[in-house]
Amino acid sequence: MNITEVDSLDGYEALHYCEDTDTGLRALISIHSTQHGPAAGGCRLWNYASLEEAKTDVQRLSKGMTYKNRSAQLPLGGGKSVIIGEKKTPEMMRAFGRFVDALDGRYFTAEDVGISPSDMEIVAEVTPYVAGLEKGEYASGDPSPVTAKGVFACLARSVEYRLGKSDLTNVKVAVQGLGHVGWHLASYLHNAGAQLLVTDLNNDLVKKAVAEFGAVAIPLDEIYAVEADVFAPCALGAVLNEETVDQLKVSVVVGAANNQLSGPDIGDLLNSKDIFYAPDYVVNSGGIINVAAEILKCDDPSFVSSRIESLTQTLDKIIELAERENIGMHSAADQYVEAQLNKA
Numbered sequence: 001m002n003i004t005e006v007d008s009l010d011g012y013e014a015l016h017y018c019e020d021t022d023t024g025l026r027a028l029i030s031i032h033s034t035q036h037g038p039a040a041g042g043c044r045l046w047n048y049a050s051l052e053e054a055k056t057d058v059q060r061l062s063k064g065m066t067y068k069n070r071s072a073q074l075p076l077g078g079g080k081s082v083i084i085g086e087k088k089t090p091e092m093m094r095a096f097g098r099f100v101d102a103l104d105g106r107y108f109t110a111e112d113v114g115i116s117p118s119d120m121e122i123v124a125e126v127t128p129y130v131a132g133l134e135k136g137e138y139a140s141g142d143p144s145p146v147t148a149k150g151v152f153a154c155l156a157r158s159v160e161y162r163l164g165k166s167d168l169t170n171v172k173v174a175v176q177g178l179g180h181v182g183w184h185l186a187s188y189l190h191n192a193g194a195q196l197l198v199t200d201l202n203n204d205l206v207k208k209a210v211a212e213f214g215a216v217a218i219p220l221d222e223i224y225a226v227e228a229d230v231f232a233p234c235a236l237g238a239v240l241n242e243e244t245v246d247q248l249k250v251s252v253v254v255g256a257a258n259n260q261l262s263g264p265d266i267g268d269l270l271n272s273k274d275i276f277y278a279p280d281y282v283v284n285s286g287g288i289i290n291v292a293a294e295i296l297k298c299d300d301p302s303f304v305s306s307r308i309e310s311l312t313q314t315l316d317k318i319i320e321l322a323e324r325e326n327i328g329m330h331s332a333a334d335q336y337v338e339a340q341l342n343k344a
């Protein structure tokens, strides 16, 4: 196994590259910041077209984790890893675990796109610097219900702020993606009296939501243009672009998906259209909060719930900043986090 430190972007602590000819592993670990604790962030399996593309992505994602972990007030820094390729094998995951281990705890890994909890169990055979496990004393398991709880609380707060409604009765929410997080979110919304309009690539999930929640099924491409109060993107990233924002008829956007804005200019566009955007990395941080309890071997039973409750307070601080500076929520969130990073 060959591990080398390669050039990273300015402002990043380190970028490590690993090649293991025995298992075919090619992986990168980017450590953006360990200023507030060990860098933490998931491992993504993706068939990048080139090593350069993988480097760009892993660094962008690791910086995003610094912002997410700081906004959630976790004693963790930002990091991320990627495995380059389409397929993984147990031997490859073990080699990846040895790569993580070689960094001596500066980086903790967990699941991300293309990687399952069972892959992380294999990683855990060779390193303690892994979380999101299903077995073990501090195992945190599936973070999705916790993520959904945080998104739900922030959605309710956003509706109160923008629509002046103190509850969600008859509030219309368009949910894109009924997967792990989207399904739980839809269930919380239904229980709170909201009306659901839903879409998913998986038609069985849509049918189930119609049956269980009385949801209205919407064709995939029509979800942006529906008449609703809230749009909740819970599927893919970068779904908000000029074309989709142009179609929106909602007043509020709050969802679980990572990196919802295709670029910072889209945050400005939402702001100019007077659509309230609750920043993704603030509202969806329930997942990393859940994982953090495992990384930190936390015995406090209220660690996760108290931090989920405080997400709406963070949102309020960002709202205050956005109002004071007359800027969009996406810019206010970055400024809020950067002020804390600079203070430290």
Ligand SMILES: NC(=O)c1ccc[n+]([C@@H]2O[C@H](COP(=O)([O-])OP(=O)(O)OC[C@H]3O[C@@H](n4cnc5c(N)ncnc54)[C@H](O)[C@@H]3O)[C@@H](O)[C@H]2O)c1
Residues within 6 Å of the ligand: 143, 144, 145, 147, 176, 177, 178, 179, 180, 181, 182, 199, 200, 201, 202, 205, 220, 234, 235, 236, 237, 256, 257, 258, 284, 285, 286, 287, 288
């Ligand atoms: N799982 C977590 O705890 C967590 C935490 C933070 C952020 N997120 C983010 O939230 C999003 C959802 O995560 P998840 O764990 O629920 O994933 P998931 O894969 O379980 O669910 C995604 C769902 O979206 C559907 N989908 C995909 N493309 C679609 C499209 N074009 N239109 C409509 N539906 C589509 C899929 O069929 C699937 O049902 C992702 O962006 C993820 O990165 C998840």
